[in-house]
Amino acid sequence: MLFPRTSNWVGAGALGAAMLATTALPSMADEALADLVESVSPSVVTVIAEQKAAPAPAQGQEFNFQGHPFEEFFKRFGGPEGFQMPDRGPGQGLGSGFVLDEDGYIVTNHHVVDSADTVTVRLNDDRTFEAEVVGTDPLTDIAVLKIDAGESLQAVQLGDSDVIRVGEDVVAIGNPFGLSSTVTTGIVSAKGRNISEGPYAEFIQTDAAINKGNSGGPLFNMDGEVIGVNSAIYSPSGGSVGLGFAVTSNIVDHITSDLRDDGQVSRGWLGVSIQNVSPQLAAALGIDETSGALVSDVVDGSPADGTLQQGDVILTFNDEPVDSSSDLPILVGTTKVGSESVLTVLRDGQEQQIELTIGQHQSAEAQVDGSVDDKLEGTSLGVTVAPLTETARAEMGVAETVDGVVVTDLQPESPAAKAGLQRGDVIVRLGGQDTISPDALKTALESEKTDPALLLINRGGNQIFVAVEIV
Known part of the structure; x- marks a missing residue:
């Protein structure tokens, strides 16, 4: 049977239309992208950070040979007698930024303008303006600049x-x-x-x-x-x-x-050390979930002092979930100082609502403890301990309020070694019992019935929990 020739042409036409349709889709997407770039590009700027030339070191001062052709030689054998380092030339760094509002506020990174003597902003139309550094925040690597362009700028x-x-x-x-x-x-x-x-x-x-x-x-x-x-x-x-x-x-x-x-950042502060809830710690605490932030220490005199306790698991902060310990500092840090906040914590197996007033963050006080490998196997810790003397307390920076025993040695492949314990760690508590002496540690270990048990240690002034599986 012969089919009409026109049927072939219809099929080809349909195929051609389909091909045109499929090729039109990327073209439309490209147009949308080009339109977007065209609309926002005037708000993107170049940031030029310059450092002035530095004089050569005075007689008797150490020379900095970094960048010199004989840098390695001079580091090993010193500079020749009478050698004079040349002045350090001016330095320049380039970065990017964007217009935050029409008044001339510019956002860039802290590390772009850090240590700069002068900062210049070049707009998309190649006009340049000297910029004032309004303020920087090294902890988030954000900086705000200000320029006077003499007119309103297009902002993002x-x-x-x-x-x-x-x-x-x-x-x-x-x-x-x-x-x-x-x-x-x-x-x-x-x-x-x-x-x-x-x-x-x-x-x-x-x-x-x-x-x-x-x-x-x-x-x-x-x-x-x-x-x-x-x-x-x-x-x-x-x-x-x-x-x-x-x-x-x-x-x-x-x-x-x-x-x-x-020009400054005001951060909220609780005054706690926290860590993630590992499966072993969850079992030791008698909870089913590994979400939340486990409180391992409370700073004396902090907003949390007298309200939060060691062993609390913070589940929410102002109705925002705390899935891990890394969530909490961001939630607290962006909360207004002096405001009242509500935390949901798990304490002794029961959820509680706790209210407290957010304090002002002080450097090096709010900490997040690093994770530790806390899985242990065996029936003993495998450590040698000694009483915490005043000399040892001073050398290790352990607060007067902390009592315990000092780990002086660990057996290879022992439960303590596998857990990541180190010489110099102070064992503060095993389970629910304080370990103020070697005998107290032995008694606590023998009487501990929870599997795994909870071990509280002090390392370098910070307290962290470790789960101990007792077989």
């Missing part, structure tokens, strides 16, 4: 970084290697990253190419809102390998508001 809109989803498209604009207005695209690779930059910063991970010079630049969502400030990359080579990190816009919003107010 900050988006809500809490509502973005992994997989969403993002756009980074900045000045990598001094190449201004460079645009790269990618996706949100992960949220809530902690890259060991401190407990008060939270990062979005992206595979959008970020290189040296992108620091301080904006990361946009597809609505043209800034959802992060590009701050760091992970790279063995120094170039982009698709692992970029941006401080979340919600953190940036809080920090910049504080800095614009008085």
Whole structure:
């Protein structure tokens, strides 16, 4: 049977229409991206940080040979007699930033302008202005600058970084290697990253190419809102390998508001040391979940003193869930000093509501203890201990209020060694019993019935819990 020739043409026409439709989709997406870039680019700036030349060291001072052709030789054998180091020339660093509001406030990274003698901002239209550093926050790597452009500037809109989803498209604009207005695209690779930059910063991970010079630049969502400030990359080579990190816009919003107010950041403070709840610790505490922040110590005179206790597990803060110990410092740090807050804690197996007044953060007081390998096997700890003398207390920085026994030796492959205990650790409590002497530790170990048991140790002035499995 012969089919009409026209049927073939109809099929070809339909196929052609389908091909046109599929090729039109990327074109429309490209147009949308180009429109977005065109609309926000005037708000992206270059930040130039300069350091003045430094004089050579005076006679008798140590020379700094860094960067000299014979650096390694001079380090080993010293400079020749009469050698005079030349003056250090002026230095210049480049970064990125964006206009926060029309009055000329600019956001960039702290590390871009740190130690700079002068800071200059170059706008998208190549006009340059000397900038005032309004304030910086090293703990979140955010800085606020101010320029007087003589007119209103086009500002960005900050988006809500809490509502973005992994997989969403993002756009980074900045000045990598001094190449201004460079645009790269990618996706949100992960949220809530902690890259060991401190407990008060939270990062979005992206595979959008970020290189040296992108620091301080904006990361946009597809609505043209800034959802992060590009701050760091992970790279063995120094170039982009698709692992970029941006401080979340919600953190940036809080920090910049504080800095614009008085040039300083006011952080809330509880005054506790906390750690994650491992499965072994959860079993020792008699709880089913491993979420929350376990209180391992309470600072005397802090807002938490007299309200929170060692062994409390903080589950929520002002109705916000605390899934891990890294969540709590951010929630507390962004809470207004002097405000009343409500915490849900798990204490002795029961949930309780606790109210307290948030204090002013003081440096080096609110701490997050690192995780420890706390799985133990066997029926003994495998440690040699000694009484905590006043001399040992002073040398190790143990507070007068802490009593216990000092670990002087550990048996290889012992339960204590496997748990990560170290020489110099002070064992404060085993289970519910204080271990103020070696005999008290032995008695507590023999009478402990909970499996696993809870061990409280003091290390370098900080107290942490370890779960001890007793077989």
